Amino acid sequence: MSETYAAADKAEKLGTTLMIKGKIAKYIDRFAINLGEGPKKVGLHFNPRYDQSTIVLNSFDGEWGKEVVVDHLNFHRGSEITVIMTFDSDGFKVTLPDLHQVTFPNRLGLSQVSYLGVSDGFSITSMKFD
Structure with missing residues (x-):
């Protein structure tokens, strides 16, 4: 699975919320949304895994951390979803489409996030920073 990467046109600073709306591919086992400083320094790896019926959160800085x-x-394959990611002093808060929230610590001590990576199992239709 390949991944497309982009530097955000404005860095997400502490307290910033990123709303991502997109379409999940119909025939995938998993996809990922990554936030961090680059593909080799990911503060939040958000990885729904349909083949395991779970969501895995992790960080990457030369090596993967312990999975949460x-x-x-x-949410289902083939559906369009909105995921809200808030980056604050406690870490990352992810609000899922049903408004259930999960949190993940800022293991890398990031003060801003300037990178967004999305796997090809998920295509972004819109993004909004608040």
């Missing part, structure tokens, strides 16, 4: 497994995969 969330048993709340409530």
Whole structure:
């Protein structure tokens, strides 16, 4: 699975919310949305895994950290979803389409996020910073 990467046109600073709306491919086992400083320094790896019926959260800085497994995969392949990601002093808060929230610590001590990476199992239709 390849991944497309882009530097955000404005860095997400502490307290910033990123609303991502997109379409999940119909025939995938998993996709990922990554936030960080670049593909080799990812503060939040958001990885729904349909083949395991879970969502995995992790970080990457030369190597993967310990996975945090969330048993709340409530959106389906082929659907359009909105995921809200807030970056604050405690870390990352992810609001899922049913408004369930999961949190992940800022393991890398990032003060801003200037990078967004999305796997090809998910295509962004719109993004909004608040």
